[in-house]
Amino acid sequence: MIEFNHIRKSFGEKVVLEDVSHIMETGKCNLIIGQSGSGKTVMQKCLVGLFEPDEGEIIYDGVSFTDMGIEQRKELRQQIGMLFQGSALFDSMTVEQNIMFPIDMFTNKPFAEKLKQVNEVLERVNLVGINKKFPAELSGGMKKRVGIARAIVLNPKFLFCDEPNSGLDPQTSMVIDKLILDITREFNMTTVINTHDMNSVMEIGENILYLYKGKKEWSGNKKDIIFSKNERLNGFIFASEFLQDAKDMRMLEAKGKIDDNRDMNELLNGDKLV
Ligand SMILES: Nc1ncnc2c1ncn2[C@@H]1O[C@H](COP(=O)(O)OP(=O)(O)OP(=O)(O)O)[C@@H](O)[C@H]1O
Ligand SMILES: [Mg+2]
Numbered sequence: 605m606i607e608f609n610h611i612r613k614s615f616g617e618k619v620v621l622e623d624v625s626h627i628m629e630t631g632k633c634n635l636i637i638g639q640s641g642s643g644k645t646v647m648q649k650c651l652v653g654l655f656e657p658d659e660g661e662i663i664y665d666g667v668s669f670t671d672m673g674i675e676q677r678k679e680l681r682q683q684i685g686m687l688f689q690g691s692a693l694f695d696s697m698t699v700e701q702n703i704m705f706p707i708d709m710f711t712n713k714p715f716a717e718k719l720k721q722v723n724e725v726l727e728r729v730n731l732v733g734i735n736k737k738f739p740a741e742l743s744g745g746m747k748k749r750v751g752i753a754r755a756i757v758l759n760p761k762f763l764f765c766d767e768p769n770s771g772l773d774p775q776t777s778m779v780i781d782k783l784i785l786d787i788t789r790e791f792n793m794t795t796v797i798n799t800h801d802m803n804s805v806m807e808i809g810e811n812i813l814y815l816y817k818g819k820k821e822w823s824g825n826k827k828d829i830i831f832s833k834n835e836r837l838n839g840f841i842f843a844s845e846f847l848q849d850a851k852d853m854r855m856l857e858a859k860g861k862i863d864d865n866r867d868m869n870e871l872l873n874g875d876k877l878v
Contacts, residue, residue, distance in 0.1 A: 605628065605630045605665055606651060607663040611659070621815075623660075631792045633797055635796075635810075636796065639800065642817060642818065644800075648798055652764055683762060687751045695738070698736050699738075699742075700735035704718050721757055723735075725757045734750075777803060805826060809825055814840070830858065
């Protein structure tokens with residue numbers, strides 16, 4: 605679990621995050637959503653210590669990250685996996701070398717043991733046998749999966765993914781989402797995902813923090829979104845008329861009105877039902 609309270613972060617005059625508090629739950633995909641520039645990446649960077657917030661406290665499993673010294677933070681970092689925006693694989697290294705990188709950084713294990721770990725995570729992301737390939741030889745979805753394999757190779761308790769679906773088609777995106785969700789549950793990790801992908805939100809949004817211009821505008825889960833009356837949230841998630849209609853339909857369905865043919869006809873004729 606990661607809890608954070610009253611986080612503020614500014615760059616010079618520009619306040620990017622203001623008074624943001626939330627709890628990221630264990631064994632769940634915790635989403636940070638919001639428009640481009642709303643502060644998602646800055647938030648994640650604050651949580652992992654790449655940025656130092658101006659104010660507020662971050663607590664990992666009951667221990668204050670904010671008060672930790674360098675050594676303690678280093679130890680905690682070994683329990684953190686990160687999937688960067690764009691996968692950030694090392695182009696000059698093979699898949700195997702890429703995934704071995706964090707093992708080399710934090711341990712002195714013999715090669716055979718490291719290779720076993722690499723092969724285990726490659727199997728977990730369904731990429732058995734691509735050890736000797738270079739990133740340039742892989743598709744976008746495969747690169748993401750290698751990125752995920754590298755992020756989980758040290759069995760982290762906390763996994764951070766910044767836009768894991770950017771640049772992928774909707775179906776491949778769903779495969780990646782499902783993989784992250786499965787791994788999160790299997791290893792009981794606290795997973796934090798930045799996204800502005802509406803599909804991800806509705807598929808894996810178990811705990812969602814919606815940022816609007818650096819402030820917490822709304823929080824809830826994917827079911828709450830259907831019934832939310834928050835206009836900014838609705839405008840963001842259901843940006844197109846088509847999706848707004850789909851939301852209305854879902855609401856009706858949930859209210860049990862869809863069985864009524866008269867209501868259905870009204871709906872199909874474009875009349876607004878409340
Ligand atoms: N190192 C930095 N120095 C100054 N300003 C920064 C820095 N990093 C981010 N910002 C500013 O903080 C704001 C939020 O940026 P951030 O990258 O967190 O947005 P985001 O929600 O992740 O957007 P996107 O969806 O495009 O990734 C932006 O206005 C950005 O210009
Ligand atoms: Mg970002």
